Amino acid sequence: MTGNFPAISLKNVRRHYDDGAGNEKAALDIVELEIRPGELVAVIGPSGSGKSTLLQLVGGIDSPTAGSIDVSGLCVSGMDEKQKTIFRRENVGFIFQAFHLVPSMTVVENVALSSIVSGQRGLRWRPDALVLLDQLGLFEYADRFPDQLSGGQRQRVAVGRALFGTPSVVLADEPTGSLDSKNRDIVLRLIRDAIGDDSRTSGLMATHDPHAASYADRIIALRDGKIIDQLHLTLNAPHQEGDSHHDERVRSWFAATSL
Ligand SMILES: Nc1ncnc2c1ncn2[C@@H]1O[C@H](COP(=O)(O)OP(=O)(O)OP(=O)(O)O)[C@@H](O)[C@H]1O
Numbered sequence: 001m002t003g004n005f006p007a008i009s010l011k012n013v014r015r016h017y018d019d020g021a022g023n024e025k026a027a028l029d030i031v032e033l034e035i036r037p038g039e040l041v042a043v044i045g046p047s048g049s050g051k052s053t054l055l056q057l058v059g060g061i062d063s064p065t066a067g068s069i070d071v072s073g074l075c076v077s078g079m080d081e082k083q084k085t086i087f088r089r090e091n092v093g094f095i096f097q098a099f100h101l102v103p104s105m106t107v108v109e110n111v112a113l114s115s116i117v118s119g120q121r122g123l124r125w126r127p128d129a130l131v132l133l134d135q136l137g138l139f140e141y142a143d144r145f146p147d148q149l150s151g152g153q154r155q156r157v158a159v160g161r162a163l164f165g166t167p168s169v170v171l172a173d174e175p176t177g178s179l180d181s182k183n184r185d186i187v188l189r190l191i192r193d194a195i196g197d198d199s200r201t202s203g204l205m206a207t208h209d210p211h212a213a214s215y216a217d218r219i220i221a222l223r224d225g226k227i228i229d230q231l232h233l234t235l236n237a238p239h240q241e242g243d244s245h246h247d248e249r250v251r252s253w254f255a256a257t258s259l
């Protein structure tokens with residue numbers, strides 16, 4: 001992947017559902033969206049606007065009704081279920097809105113899940129997983145099970161799992177919804193550090209929080225499955241999250257787009 005070749009590209013992507021009354025309803029309808037390597041794009045929009053649908057399509061969890069989706073040069077929309085499973089394991093770090101930790105595995109095993117399921121022998125995955133847990137303030141919880149953690153702690157484990165093994169795409173669905181402000185910034189900083197020009201990892205982050213969105217390079221607003229507006233934060237300058245002026249810019253844009 002070199003130059004300006006997009007890391008993620010969607011063309012004429014639609015995802016329809018039956019609304020229960022026999023009518024087709026478009027959960028997502030995107031004419032074009034391109035995300036460059038190293039770019040973090042925040043996705044905002046009211047509940048039901050298609051944010052999770054977009055992330056699930058890019059991550060190969062769901063399939064579009066029509067259109068094409070390419071990720072890291074791979075045509076995800078043309079893959080069968082088996083190919084998508086391999087694609088997800090090798091390329092995607094997904095932070096689910098509902099965490100989806102494996103209850104029978106410990107915290108450190110959950111973080112290293114991709115290595116464990118792909119059959120990496122021994123405990124070679126453990127040191128890397130412990131580094132992430134340390135950064136997330138969860139080192140001492142490594143050998144506990146998810147049901148022994150609070151909601152915010154579980155969310156941080158899900159973040160660690162998504163960032164483990166340097167995926168080419170990080171898809172974060174409301175990654176800070178259950179966190180206090182200190183842990184929110186720790187998680188956003190980790191996501192931001194994982195995605196950037198140096199790493200070539202790119203990402204999409206669905207959020208309702210202007211502060212979280214201010215960590216992104218660009219914010220897109222969805223309504224009824226369509227992109228209705230976007231804000232470039234770092235077109236010609238490095239991102240300056242934590243800068244109150246920058247935060248303010250995002251907040252006023254949220255207000256202007258009535259989101
Ligand atoms: N399996 C499904 N069957 C039918 N409709 C669905 C299904 N999954 C999602 N939808 C519909 O698609 C639309 C978009 O849903 P989506 O989950 O993408 O919204 P969202 O923006 O993530 O919302 P939230 O902020 O509440 O998480 C909604 O109208 C939802 O009801």
Ligand SMILES: [Mg+2]
Pocket residue numbers: 051052053097173206
């Ligand atoms: Mg959602």
